[in-house]
Amino acid sequence: MSPEQFDILVLGSGASGKHVAWHMAPAGGRTAVVEWEHRMIGGACPNTNCLPSKNEIWSAKVADLVRHAAAYGTVTGPSSVDMARVRQRKRNMVEALIAVHMERFRASGADLIIGKGRFVAPKTLEVRSDGKTRVLRGDRVFLNLGTHATIPDVPGLPAAGPLTHVEALELDRLPGHLIVLGGGYVGLEFAQAYRRFGSRVTLITRAPQLAPREDPDVAGALLQIFKSEGIEVLPSAQPVWVQGRSGDHVSVRVRSPDGEQTIEGSDLLVAAGRTPNTAGIGLETAGVELDARGYIKVNDRLETTAPDVWAMGECAGSPQFTHAAVDDFRVVRDNQAGGHRTTRDRLIPFCMFTDPQLARVGLNEREAKSRGVEARVATLPMSDVLRAATTGETQGFMKALVDARSDRILGFTMLGAEAGEVVAVVQTAMLAGMPYTGLRDAVLTHPTMAEGLGSLFAKVPARSTR
Numbered sequence: 001m002s003p004e005q006f007d008i009l010v011l012g013s014g015a016s017g018k019h020v021a022w023h024m025a026p027a028g029g030r031t032a033v034v035e036w037e038h039r040m041i042g043g044a045c046p047n048t049n050c051l052p053s054k055n056e057i058w059s060a061k062v063a064d065l066v067r068h069a070a071a072y073g074t075v076t077g078p079s080s081v082d083m084a085r086v087r088q089r090k091r092n093m094v095e096a097l098i099a100v101h102m103e104r105f106r107a108s109g110a111d112l113i114i115g116k117g118r119f120v121a122p123k124t125l126e127v128r129s130d131g132k133t134r135v136l137r138g139d140r141v142f143l144n145l146g147t148h149a150t151i152p153d154v155p156g157l158p159a160a161g162p163l164t165h166v167e168a169l170e171l172d173r174l175p176g177h178l179i180v181l182g183g184g185y186v187g188l189e190f191a192q193a194y195r196r197f198g199s200r201v202t203l204i205t206r207a208p209q210l211a212p213r214e215d216p217d218v219a220g221a222l223l224q225i226f227k228s229e230g231i232e233v234l235p236s237a238q239p240v241w242v243q244g245r246s247g248d249h250v251s252v253r254v255r256s257p258d259g260e261q262t263i264e265g266s267d268l269l270v271a272a273g274r275t276p277n278t279a280g281i282g283l284e285t286a287g288v289e290l291d292a293r294g295y296i297k298v299n300d301r302l303e304t305t306a307p308d309v310w311a312m313g314e315c316a317g318s319p320q321f322t323h324a325a326v327d328d329f330r331v332v333r334d335n336q337a338g339g340h341r342t343t344r345d346r347l348i349p350f351c352m353f354t355d356p357q358l359a360r361v362g363l364n365e366r367e368a369k370s371r372g373v374e375a376r377v378a379t380l381p382m383s384d385v386l387r388a389a390t391t392g393e394t395q396g397f398m399k400a401l402v403d404a405r406s407d408r409i410l411g412f413t414m415l416g417a418e419a420g421e422v423v424a425v426v427q428t429a430m431l432a433g434m435p436y437t438g439l440r441d442a443v444l445t446h447p448t449m450a451e452g453l454g455s456l457f458a459k460v461p462a463r464s465t466r
């Protein structure tokens, strides 16, 4: 079968791939985008990951506010959570987003082909779509394959049919006792949401603290917040075996420095990291090499080991955030136009949508220490932020790192309400090269959470004169 010829061939319609198509097709390049499934059009962010999880987390916030409404002077009757309605609200959003994506593909002129792509020769894909086999060849090929939830190698775990975030977001019932395996982003966001919906929740993580990449004081404060909501947390706990079926009854044997114990629950959610979608699709036939962890080898321009083939987003080992994957597209786009943009030295913030949110940009103390960077550190409890006093959201704190020898801001962490918004203020100052004194002395709106930045930066210790 002679291949159908395209100028631009995109495999995966995620955060980077869709932008490649939407940018290049209107410019006149004959463009095809191959996407595995209709329900994944636009990638994981709008369909199974960021947006649906934040949608249900918001429903959990509403449940929590209703539960505590009396503290604010609103007296309610008994309340309950209807997970079928929670799910329907989420589904409505996802379906609307798929429609928006399909319209953008149509308007761009790109050919959106639904089916699993597999390389049969360099720059040549075979796709089974609508019962037909198509062979597509691109002059330039862009890979945006994403990742899926890793199921750790624990005896009995696969047979227990655990939930991942994908199935958890499709539940129309409330688990009686949800056991969460993993204390990173997914585990923390889902553990708190399900607790607020009304489940008993036990979180097991092999790391010694929640949010393992964060500073111990941040993780400690988060742990206290989780405990105060009744979430049981087992740190430094390694699962030994699993028995039973998630959705019915499941037992997890865990080993920790305190000994072994068996946790009994109704459902099991695995949130133990990600595996790239790079296996079994003929990448070796295409000359695209993988690293030891299965991620596509790329240079800082996101060029793979195969000529005229680029990889973007999580499959290329980029930071696992939608905004990083979108920036990967911008790196590739600008270089296609003759630019010299790289993935080096990007300032990539994050926000974990626990309540309160945990957001960070730049270095934390742990990273500064490991890189031998000397920093001046200031912290401010959220209870000192006047906006927090008005809303009652006084949990958590802000922390700033400023260079020991100059007034350059090195990093900012916030565990507090609206942290995801406040971090953007500090990021903007960092991008502009503004000294910390600029934020310290700025006239910020009263009473906002960002106003706290003035008090925070006023606490930065003076530079040592030594």
Ligand SMILES: Cc1cc2nc3c(=O)[nH]c(=O)nc-3n(C[C@H](O)[C@H](O)[C@H](O)COP(=O)(O)OP(=O)(O)OC[C@H]3O[C@@H](n4cnc5c(N)ncnc54)[C@H](O)[C@@H]3O)c2cc1C
Residues within 6 Å of the ligand: 011, 012, 013, 014, 015, 016, 017, 034, 035, 036, 037, 040, 041, 042, 043, 044, 045, 048, 049, 050, 051, 053, 054, 115, 116, 117, 118, 144, 145, 146, 147, 165, 186, 277, 281, 312, 313, 314, 315, 319, 320, 321, 322, 323, 325, 353
């Ligand atoms: C539960 C959860 C919540 C998250 N929340 C956030 C958040 O709040 N903020 C944030 O920034 N990040 C969040 N993330 C991370 C974020 O979802 C990803 O980093 C982001 O979606 C970027 O993904 P990507 O573009 O690399 O790949 P994807 O979006 O996964 O795109 C890859 C696409 O390729 C398709 N595909 C793969 N292989 C093939 C093949 N062989 N043939 C055809 N199609 C194929 C897939 O179906 C998919 O649509 C979250 C992750 C999870 C798991």
Ligand SMILES: NC(=O)c1ccc[n+]([C@@H]2O[C@H](COP(=O)([O-])OP(=O)(O)OC[C@H]3O[C@@H](n4cnc5c(N)ncnc54)[C@H](O)[C@@H]3O)[C@@H](O)[C@H]2O)c1
Residues within 6 Å of the ligand: 152, 153, 181, 182, 183, 184, 185, 186, 187, 189, 204, 205, 206, 207, 211, 212, 237, 238, 239, 271, 272, 273, 274, 319, 320, 321, 350, 351, 352, 353
């Ligand atoms: N708000 C956001 O931006 C957001 C939300 C969700 C996910 N994400 C992205 O998705 C990525 C994946 O999230 P994740 O939570 O799956 O991974 P993660 O890397 O954030 O956390 C994995 C956790 O699982 C634990 N773990 C791993 N193997 C284990 C085992 N065998 N037994 C017990 N514990 C084990 C680790 O110690 C860690 O606590 C994140 O790194 C993040 O970049 C982002």
